[in-house]
Amino acid sequence: xxxxxxxxxxxxxxxxxxxxxxxxxxxxxxxxxxxxxxxxxxxxxxxxxxxxxxxxxxxxxxxxxxxxxxxxxxxxxxxxxxxxxxxxxxxxxxxxxxxxxxxxxxxxxxx
Numbered sequence: 027x028x029x030x031x032x033x034x035x036x037x038x039x040x041x042x043x044x045x046x047x048x049x050x051x052x053x054x055x056x057x058x059x060x061x062x063x064x065x066x067x068x069x070x071x072x073x074x075x076x077x078x079x080x081x082x083x084x085x086x087x088x089x090x091x092x093x094x095x096x097x098x099x100x101x102x103x104x105x106x107x108x109x110x111x112x113x114x115x116x117x118x119x120x121x122x123x124x125x126x127x128x129x130x131x132x133x134x135x136x137x
Contacts, residue, residue, distance in 0.1 A: 042083070046099070049079050058108055065112030068105050076104050 040048070057072050058065070077092050080099045096103065122129040 045083050046101070049076070053079065054104070054107065057104055058111060061108035061111045062115035063112075065105075065108030065110075072104050072108075076101065 053075065057075055073092070077095050080095045080101065081088060081090065084095070084098060086095065119129055119132055124130070
């Protein structure tokens with residue numbers, strides 16, 4: 027978490043849209059890596075990273091309710107992004123031909 031604080035401070039006083047563009051292009055892809063597999067589960071540790079980023083931007087207390095922080099930022103929880111990626115992957119799997127390895131492995135896992 028310390029690195030999030032440092033990164034947020036290093037980018038300085040950027041406007042809102044630039045500040046969150048940095049988050050979406052540099053931090054969010056790392057948080058969502060492999061979420062096609064694990065994205066159906068909620069992990070608070072991942073949500074804390076986004077909350078910390080928002081807290082640093084607005085300079086509010088760490089005790090500010092998480093709903094208030096996300097609402098103020100106009101952001102959705104990271105879980106929404108990971109769940110979307112997971113669902114899209116499953117839809118892609120359904121459309122795959124049966125001879126593709128990912129589809130074969132999913133079939134074996136649920137037998």
